[in-house]
Amino acid sequence: MEGPPPASRQGRAWSDEETGRLVDGVREGLDLSELAGRHGRTTGAIGARLARLVPEAELVEDSPASGGGPASGVALVGSAELEWLRARLAADPDYPWRSVFDARRRPPRGLRRRRAAGDAPAATPGEPAPAGPTRGEPAAGPQWSARLDDVRAEWERTTGHPLRAERRAEFVARPVVADLAVVAAPLRQAAARRLWEGEARLLLDDWLLECLCPGASRLTTDWAPIAERDPDTVLLLRELAAAAAAEIPAGRSREIVCRRLGLHDGPAESLAAVGEVFGISRERVRQLQVKAVRGMASTAAPATRSMRTLLAGLSRVDDPPCPDGSPDGSPAGGGPDPLDGSRPAGAPVADPPAPARLLDLAEVLLPSVPVRQAALVIAQLAGARKLRAENLAAEAATVRALRHDAARRELSRQGRIERAARRWAALEAEVSWFGAPQPAPPRGELAALRDTAGEDGRSGSWHCPKLGREVAYESETEWRVVQLLSFAPQIAYYQEQPLAIGYDFDGRRRTYYPDLLVATTDGRCVLIEVKPVYEMATAVNVAKYRAVEALCRARGWGLVATDGWRTRRLLEDRPVDGRLEAALDEALARGGELTWHQVRAAAGALPLKSLDLAALVLRRGWVWRTHPYRLRGGAPASVPAPLSDPAPASDFIAVSAPAPDAPAPPSPPPSPGTEPIPLFPEVSPRPRVVPSPAEVEAARTAAGGWTRAQLAAWGVAWPAPKGWKQRLAQEWAAGR
Incomplete structure (x- = not known):
């Protein structure tokens, strides 16, 4: 007779003993659901723990637990890691999973914060070394110095302006040069040539942005392309948003943000749909999304930093509200009308306030995300504080309603x-x-x-x-x-x-x-x-x-x-x-x-x-x-x-x-x-039935309304227009 099911341990810390029992379950051939039931945890938690037992170089590239691209939509998170670990344990019973786990253990939070600020010490022997110094960290080592000198030499060759010795040291000491040094040389050189041939200048920040998102360096805070829905501007903005999301360090958080904002090849997904993919609750998905967006609002990653600067200039979230206190939801016009010429070329582009700008940016940048949610994310990335961002998002939704109301008034x-x-x-x-x-x-x-x-x-x-x-x-x-x-x-x-x-x-x-x-x-x-x-x-x-x-x-x-x-x-x-x-x-x-x-x-x-x-x-x-x-x-x-x-x-x-x-x-x-x-x-047309008032009331569902099929049988459009019951009653009375 089986014993009682284990008590739920969701949200509790893992112990070394429990991790050992997890490895024993893998040896026994249990799947993710059976392991989750044995430990009283979700399949997502089991998958995340298994990923810590696999060397980082062996992680499946497209697995969500590894921080790669989107999964197929049907495989559970951690299934690839489970199969890899089971095969490795079968081939090598003495596989040192404890050493792998210790090597992948996250450093303390204080050390992570100091590294992000640029004043952290070098990595400890148990931690993997980064590919290059983090932003703000001084360069060290002959190989890294050579890579910095390569960036300087490429800048001099492209611009034709050699630097003096004292200026060279100042050049390579800039943090943006360290970011450029980790970019592949062919990609970096091609970006430099495009910028120099197109603009006759090579600014370091524009150079780095061109490497991460080609063409994004040409984006400006001019509102006219947004108001006119310029195709080139729309495409570059979306590519820049995808590049900024790719800089989120945590793989699961990065995948959640991409799915929630519709940055993959598909519409935005709901909290429940994303939670089902990762085996976590809707609330946990929301928490991870909020945390990731908050991190994007403060990180020094180059694409995200450029995205924040651009959104701040376009949205103007720091501008004071309109003098009349209204969000001013009138549509922003400008540019020629290619069909009827009702908008003449050269017409002045309206200068809408922040809520209307957020609405237009939400339609351009995150078209499949609800207006209020998209405006909130954009306002936060633009630098607005939490309460200010929430108020602006609510005002953006009001602008949308006002635009619809203004269109109705134009009927006359x-x-x-x-x-x-x-x-x-x-x-x-x-x-x-x-x-x-x-x-x-x-x-x-x-x-x-x-x-x-x-x-x-x-x-x-x-x-x-x-x-x-x-x-x-x-x-x-x-x-x-x-x-x-x-x-x-x-x-x-x-x-x-x-x-x-x-x-x-x-x-x-x-x-x-x-x-x-x-x-x-x-x-x-x-x-x-x-x-x-x-x-x-x-x-x-x-x-x-x-x-x-x-x-x-x-x-x-x-x-x-x-x-x-x-x-x-x-x-x-x-x-x-x-x-x-x-x-x-x-x-x-x-x-x-x-x-x-x-x-x-x-x-x-x-x-x-x-x-x-x-x-x-x-x-x-x-x-x-x-x-x-x-x-x-x-x-x-x-x-x-x-x-x-x-x-x-x-x-x-x-x-x-x-x-x-x-x-x-x-x-x-x-x-x-x-x-x-x-x-x-x-298909033959169905006869239309005109019910009596009593039959209409008797057809109500348990929820108090009527089904769509029932309304269609009575000849009522969906959604039912105002006064439909009165019209049916009049038709029934006229036909008696």
Whole structure:
């Protein structure tokens, strides 16, 4: 008979005896869950302890316990270390795990703080020696002195200004030179050449930043690129944020920050999702994130330091509040409008206060993080104290609500409708048509197939007077396009998330939901993909676009990908320097796959803009990923995949919905021989039921509301608009 389960020891310190029992369990062949049950701890704690028993050189690079990149998402933390240790103990029963553990033991907190300040003594014999002196620590040893002299010699060769003997000693004594000395020489030399050829100067801080994040040294505190969402500035800011997160010393904390802020190739993850990966509680995840962000706000690491300086100048968190006491949530404008010219070139850029700036920075830098959480992190990195940062984050959320309210108030302005008409006319000219245009499905057969509402702070709903209901959106960019469709008189009706389309990517079948289906007043149908321009060329978005294009070819619909101002055709028709194309083509042929550093190195002194690179990706059929940054060669885009055999009808899924309250405009009769292809022949519309008031009350759930399916059966849109019960009661009374 088994004994009682061990008492929980979560949060308690490990003893040497318990560590020995852990090694005995590994010898017995127990897995992580069994070891956690025996010791009364979580699997994450067991994995972290096992990592301390493995030499640092043997740690699996992608294991979260080792501080590497993200795990696959299914393997438990510490599983790789467990397998390594079990194999080593089986091959060598006398494996000195105690010596390995002692060598990896963390030094006392006081010693760590003194080392961070630069006045700590050399490492003790039981500790691993660093690759070079820490920031502020004096250089020692002939090899280290030679590396410092190499940095000085590279600076002299690049600038052509030899230093006198007394200036050389002053040069190598600077802390930034020690940071440059640990950078690989080829990378350091390429960065120096780019800065000198582009700016005719070589400042040490800019040199180091160019080594860590190519192009980031050109970022300034000018607000115009942020207000205009300049693609180059957005891309560099996100790369700098990723470089700053990579400087977090603790591997688990670094991985938590990357997952919570969406710095990997995916959206930001919740506390519960991250806690499940690491085997810890939601509260512990929050504590580690707060601690890591607090460390980033005070560390002397070069990329993080540059990030803090840049955010402080852009956000102006130290500025006094507005004289009227309001956060001033009016949108910051500026720059030309490429579609309708309503924003003339050279117009003055608004100078918004700190809350509005934090909101715009949150949308640019951390687009998948809720506004309040993203604004709080940015304010802390910009130097705001805890209470000030929390207040600014709350004001940023208020600015967002005020902007939405201001957009609603513009409904009564005829100028908004006129601008929307001009914008749609310009956007319609960019639509790609396939064959004879076919009409859109009837309005009563359309419904949103995916619920975009959530707690991410990005999605929401906006009341559309044209449709008489709330329209859901997933991002600020999509919200602006929804407003355009609501005000443009050429639009009869539209539907968000109307279809589910199957497509293949990364070796597996996926489902994509196009953003908007639009029916025009002249009887045509257009599918709209809403994406930032520079993201239209990424690998996953190219795969989605091809799947949507196949559907449009089969149905005779139009297709356009836009960010509300510019379209995909801007990339397809964009002229690119032939020298840049040849240089990148040669680098891809030689290396097969390029990182961000290698792309910059291949471009050399040639100007490299994100739109140029995106245009080349579409033109040459390259594969481009941004998180992590990878560029691979592929088949030329001039030879498209065969589209004569479209995807089967089962790949295009839709659910019929009852007709809304407002009657749909009649579709024009088709011309002879061009009858429209039925969109969803396998789905028949369900009869609409008008319940009595008593039946409505009887259908309440245990929580006091109504299910989405029940509302759909009654013909009520989701989310239910105000006054829907009264309208149902009136219809029921009129039909008696």
